[in-house]
Amino acid sequence: MTEPIIHCASFTIEPVPPYDFHLTADYATHFTGRYLWEFYEDGMYRCVLDIDGTLVVAAVRSEGTVNSPRLEVELSGPTLGETILIEARRKIEWIFQTNVDLAPFYRMTDADPFLKPLAESHRGFHVPQGPSVFEGLVSAILGQQISGQVARTLRALLMESYGESITVDGVTYYAFPHPEVLAAAGVEGLRDKKNSGRKSEYIAGIAEKLASGEIDLEGLYDKTDDEVIETLTALRGVGIWSAHWLLVRTLGRPDGFPHGDLALQKTLGDVANGGVRMTGEEALEYSLRWSPFRTYATSYIFGAIRSGRQSDLPQQD
């Protein structure tokens, strides 16, 4: 097996300031650096982009500052025509949310003594997004009820088993499997990859509906939050938690809030309820003060905790 000839191209992205690439890339990779299917090491983020079936590796690094941000993107792939370059730029801009202006959010945090220190210490942090609705949906289902660590292991296994791959500089990158492939794998194939029977049914079912054209999830980008939730929860295996999760991490909505999320309930309990876990209803009621920027508010809190900067959070007894 010989590797195909790999070409290179590069371009620049100028995000809307303030923009902190390091915080954003760290969040995308769960602060683990090497993260199974995407990497963030020595200031360089790398992942594979699936552009209508053509795999391209993108390497992204910051060459600017938070107030004057500039991202340098280097692509490597078998073909790099104009269409691929345009689409790759669009995807990177989306994943890193470089066109999002956080000024309205910061106007809110300026008036909020709880969030203000967090917003200042994490100034320029954007909430990174997944590249496709299908990937977000399957990832959400994989993450149901089990720890994030286990979910990532299962996801990596799925990608290595059923995803296309490209090797650049000795590193193999796996793309997320296409719906047709997971539909063909079927419930049994997914079970073989350590998923429960129930989850295998959910994933295979959605993959089949997509592959057959019965549903079109990419159209969700143009719908309202409520329409998204209604559409997604109509699918077997997708509840309110999963739908909210997609709003936050795939559809780039500013006001997602998965109030049923166990970690979120615990975290809000820690920072705002004297260490006592909030119920879903309590969390939802508390969150209203942050609307319409609940995605950002909660991601800043999670970011502070995951990056080990709890000192930025309000201290409670």
Added chain:
DNA sequence: GGCCAGGTTCGCT
């Protein structure tokens, strides 16, 4: 070894 982890559905009262 047992318990839990960033839920959802299904089948009971």
Added chain:
DNA sequence: AGCGAACATGGC
């Protein structure tokens, strides 16, 4: 409508 069981795996 509301409640409990089942679910598969990895970490502690």
